[in-house]
Amino acid sequence: MKQTFLLSAKKWLVSLSVKSLLASVILLLWLLMVLLAPFLDLHPNDVVLEKILLSSDQQAFLGYDDLGRPLFDRLLVGAYTSFSVTFGVIFVSLFVGTGIGVISAYIGGHWDHLVVRIIDVFMAFPGILLAIALSGLMAPGIANVIIALSVVSWVGYARLSRAQVLAIKQREHVQSARALGASHGRIILWHILPLIMAPLMIEFTFGIASIIIAEAGLSFLGLGVQAPQASWGSMIRDGTQYLLMAPHMVLVPGVTLMLVVLAVNLLGDALRDKLDVKAKK
Amino acid sequence: MLNFILARLLSAFGVILGVVLLVFLLIHLVPGDPIEVMLGESASAVDKTLLRHSLGLDKSLSEQFIQFLYGLSHFDFGTSLHSKKPIATLITQRIMPTVELTLAALLVACLLAFPLGIMAALNKDKYPDGLAMGISLIGVSIPNFLMGPLLILLFSVALGWFPVSGRSGLASLVLPALTLGSALAAILSRMIRASLLEVLNEDYIRTAKAKGLSKTRIIAVHALRNALLPVITLIGLQIGALLAGAVITEMVFSWPGLGQLTIESIQKRDYPVVQVCILLISTTYVVINTLTDIAYGLLDPRIRLSE
Numbered sequence: 358m359k360q361t362f363l364l365s366a367k368k369w370l371v372s373l374s375v376k377s378l379l380a381s382v383i384l385l386l387w388l389l390m391v392l393l394a395p396f397l398d399l400h401p402n403d404v405v406l407e408k409i410l411l412s413s414d415q416q417a418f419l420g421y422d423d424l425g426r427p428l429f430d431r432l433l434v435g436a437y438t439s440f441s442v443t444f445g446v447i448f449v450s451l452f453v454g455t456g457i458g459v460i461s462a463y464i465g466g467h468w469d470h471l472v473v474r475i476i477d478v479f480m481a482f483p484g485i486l487l488a489i490a491l492s493g494l495m496a497p498g499i500a501n502v503i504i505a506l507s508v509v510s511w512v513g514y515a516r517l518s519r520a521q522v523l524a525i526k527q528r529e530h531v532q533s534a535r536a537l538g539a540s541h542g543r544i545i546l547w548h549i550l551p552l553i554m555a556p557l558m559i560e561f562t563f564g565i566a567s568i569i570i571a572e573a574g575l576s577f578l579g580l581g582v583q584a585p586q587a588s589w590g591s592m593i594r595d596g597t598q599y600l601l602m603a604p605h606m607v608l609v610p611g612v613t614l615m616l617v618v619l620a621v622n623l624l625g626d627a628l629r630d631k632l633d634v635k636a637k638k
Numbered sequence: 639m640l641n642f643i644l645a646r647l648l649s650a651f652g653v654i655l656g657v658v659l660l661v662f663l664l665i666h667l668v669p670g671d672p673i674e675v676m677l678g679e680s681a682s683a684v685d686k687t688l689l690r691h692s693l694g695l696d697k698s699l700s701e702q703f704i705q706f707l708y709g710l711s712h713f714d715f716g717t718s719l720h721s722k723k724p725i726a727t728l729i730t731q732r733i734m735p736t737v738e739l740t741l742a743a744l745l746v747a748c749l750l751a752f753p754l755g756i757m758a759a760l761n762k763d764k765y766p767d768g769l770a771m772g773i774s775l776i777g778v779s780i781p782n783f784l785m786g787p788l789l790i791l792l793f794s795v796a797l798g799w800f801p802v803s804g805r806s807g808l809a810s811l812v813l814p815a816l817t818l819g820s821a822l823a824a825i826l827s828r829m830i831r832a833s834l835l836e837v838l839n840e841d842y843i844r845t846a847k848a849k850g851l852s853k854t855r856i857i858a859v860h861a862l863r864n865a866l867l868p869v870i871t872l873i874g875l876q877i878g879a880l881l882a883g884a885v886i887t888e889m890v891f892s893w894p895g896l897g898q899l900t901i902e903s904i905q906k907r908d909y910p911v912v913q914v915c916i917l918l919i920s921t922t923y924v925v926i927n928t929l930t931d932i933a934y935g936l937l938d939p940r941i942r943l944s945e
Contacts, residue, residue, distance in 0.1 A: 478656030484882030493904035
């Protein structure tokens, strides 16, 4: 009995590390693409008419798109686009959302009531529908994509941190800190925030995956970054018109996007297993 | 019981009112003059004034909101700037295709998720489990604007089984439904696995085993029925996600539904139509969520008594 348990535990550990390793390698590659893009001699917007839709040659091993632009160069620029949008959105919504959620739960009363109503209204828009409407109304561009997606995603952090703080502020250690005369800022920063870090980290990780998809989705609909700048979503959209002649136009950005999202999800799963005490039981 | 239902309906009504306010404000939140954005900078001053007046944008914000609410309560959604037709007419043509697509996607998701989830739960930590959960992880990681082209590549271009796009008969529904349903299938199969695993540890399953019942009977009658409650809730909550996903799926397959109308109207800067589309989709979402909540309360007394 004990031996089989040990065996399965060992198997679990090995499988976990293989999965996490794979995920980390993919994410490091993504990061490398983002960091290297400004230093490489890239020509993502060079139109070479005689190479239109060609699959690959010595200069561009991933082939060319419908305007004869090298897909590899565009893939790297697209990596930069998705990275900057994703982390822009996550940091805005993490700070705004967590800030509103923590303070609202801590203060309580009418203010908290109002915040809950506002959260409910924002939650009433399914998925990226609100972001589609917002970025459709605003001019296209990377800053507006970040704004539109932040408006949608702060709610998740606000709801999560509010629920956590509501439970934690009743605990004895918070009450004793208050009795000792600690300021509100000190209580929130030192006695509450560290305890809600684990669930926020998990939300943060899965948030990365959903924002990468949302950014690409907006670009796919033509509502993302402006035309010559590459985004994985707009590369996929361009490719859908040439599925028959040049499937690599969809496959190159598509498989890259899928691998990055898969890696983030794998990492999120691993993190949840590690941090979430409930799931461990 | 009645109190529970009334409370839910009241809160849903409040949320819908908030949604209406937010959608109404959307057009005013746009930086710059919405009239200029709609007509372009070169439009003449007379045209601008006319449009401003016909949209009521020359009145005060509160007056405009009351007028907007009044129109909505009479199912008068205004007219499209582009086609000059009443928006109500435009929308009614588009509702059926979207409902069709959403229901078909739901069916696809269930058909894929139940076998996968049950297989995974019954073979926990063995190969079938790993395979099913691997498929599900890949399923969540492929967004529908990638799944669509991939399915077209395989089933339309290479195999020629289904049409590439458009809405003509049952065959044209298969690929869009598969595209839209795949992500839900992935989430659902994980949920079914988790829920079933929890139930399989219960005492009454051991009792059923001790009574010598067949394995199929234990799973189908004793385990699955009890594992179904959280799964049904998830399905209810995910119908909204399907509605949002339908926007992109309809664009991939040129499916003439509400989502396509939304995006087309955004491209034509036909903002009154965009407002109504967004309002309709999110209101439907709120209504379905509320009904799911109420149904859950009816089925599980623990929920309504805890309130």
